[in-house]
Amino acid sequence: MRIGMLTSGGDCQALNAAMRGVAKSLYNKVDDVQIYGFLDGYRGLINNTYKLMDINDFSGILTIGGTILGTSRTPFKKINEPDENGKDKVEAMKHTYKELGLDCLVILGGNGTHKTANLLYKEGLNVVTLPKTIDNDLVGTDVSFGFQSAVDIATNTIDCIHTTAASHSRVFIVELMGHKTGWLTLHAGIAGGSDVILIPEIPYDLDKVVEAINKRINDKKHFTILAVAEGIISKEEMLYSKKELKEVRKKEHYPSAAYRIGAGIMDRTGQEVRVTVPGHVQRGGSPCAYDRVLASRLGAKAAELIINKEYGYMVCVRNNQIDKIELNKVAGRLKTVDPQAGIITEAKAMGICFGD
Numbered sequence: 612m613r614i615g616m617l618t619s620g621g622d623c624q625a626l627n628a629a630m631r632g633v634a635k636s637l638y639n640k641v642d643d644v645q646i647y648g649f650l651d652g653y654r655g656l657i658n659n660t661y662k663l664m665d666i667n668d669f670s671g672i673l674t675i676g677g678t679i680l681g682t683s684r685t686p687f688k689k690i691n692e693p694d695e696n697g698k699d700k701v702e703a704m705k706h707t708y709k710e711l712g713l714d715c716l717v718i719l720g721g722n723g724t725h726k727t728a729n730l731l732y733k734e735g736l737n738v739v740t741l742p743k744t745i746d747n748d749l750v751g752t753d754v755s756f757g758f759q760s761a762v763d764i765a766t767n768t769i770d771c772i773h774t775t776a777a778s779h780s781r782v783f784i785v786e787l788m789g790h791k792t793g794w795l796t797l798h799a800g801i802a803g804g805s806d807v808i809l810i811p812e813i814p815y816d817l818d819k820v821v822e823a824i825n826k827r828i829n830d831k832k833h834f835t836i837l838a839v840a841e842g843i844i845s846k847e848e849m850l851y852s853k854k855e856l857k858e859v860r861k862k863e864h865y866p867s868a869a870y871r872i873g874a875g876i877m878d879r880t881g882q883e884v885r886v887t888v889p890g891h892v893q894r895g896g897s898p899c900a901y902d903r904v905l906a907s908r909l910g911a912k913a914a915e916l917i918i919n920k921e922y923g924y925m926v927c928v929r930n931n932q933i934d935k936i937e938l939n940k941v942a943g944r945l946k947t948v949d950p951q952a953g954i955i956t957e958a959k960a961m962g963i964c965f966g967d
């Protein structure tokens with residue numbers, strides 16, 4: 612059996628654990644397995660650059676972050692444009708698959724990756740995918756590996772900020788990853804005891820945020836911690852078209868969302884404000900135990916699908932069980948936080964301000 616394997620999009624913790632799960636399960640059950648590890652995501656499949664792996668390549672990687680295969684972003688909207696060498700990307704990928712005589716492609720990735728994986732499946736290649744992303748925004752799975760590890764790191768960042776914020780009586784803004792969805796900010800914000808949580812799904816009103824800070828001051832709590840996602844948007848900004856908003860942001864010259872809202876808060880409250888942006892630290896380091904288990908289980912399930920010749924699926928978690936879902940139900944859709952969800956209601960019940 613010849614398997615092609617690749618990791619695509621932004622890396623995250625437990626990618627290696629997931630590949631190990633697939634490989635160990637295949638080597639265990641199938642006599643003759645050859646795994647072609649494509650280098651740097653779809654780029655490796657396009658350029659036919661791979662490493663022929665053996666079982667030892669998957670040893671000792673369970674605890675290691677990043678991806679042993681390397682990764683890259685191959686934007687789906689440019690998938691039909693020729694690459695830098697003038698090659699038709701889709702044709703080149705199909706060609707590599709056929710030339711190597713592959714039986715199946717195992718693709719680990721997030722949203723963009725799944726659009727391309729679904730396209731390749733529709734083009735006739737056998738594909739099985741695994742859900743990776745710290746953003747947790749893949750439709751069809753309750754959770755993706757990488758998410759919990761990132762939540763732990765982001766929570767630890769907020770924990771560290773707590774002691775310094777309290778000592779200096781300042782307002783601290785911690786900006787967490789998530790351009791389109793706020794899962795990571797929501798979970799780390801609650802776990803870290805943030806007073807204000809702002810996410811892209813709930814446009815904020817600066818007045819409400821200022822009110823929350825002033826209330827804390829009146830209650831003799833001399834510091835406030837805000838957890839904000841990269842992609843937050845104010846109610847006012849919602850009135851702009853995408854193009855207009857781009858122009859407005861350009862003129863403001865703020866490096867990111869946290870600085871933008873920080874300036875507003877400083878102006879309106881007179882409080883000292885500090886911004887912390889942990890950035891890619893959230894995607895780095897060793898996967899947490901939860902992600903190691905999750906990725907291993909998803910890996911074993913992917914191997915089962917390959918052995919049973921069940922293609923065109925993403926392995927997933929549904930109601931705490933490892934399951935599968937058709938790729939066309941996943942590709943091109945985004946799992947966002949429902950502003951009416953129980954977790955938001957419960958957080959609000961505890962007095963957390965969402966700026967709405």
Ligand code: F6P
Pocket residue numbers: 621721744745746788789790841894
């Ligand atoms: O998709 C994962 C993610 O970490 C997002 O949360 C973040 O906005 C983005 O990737 C950062 O992308 P890059 O690593 O390309 O800067």
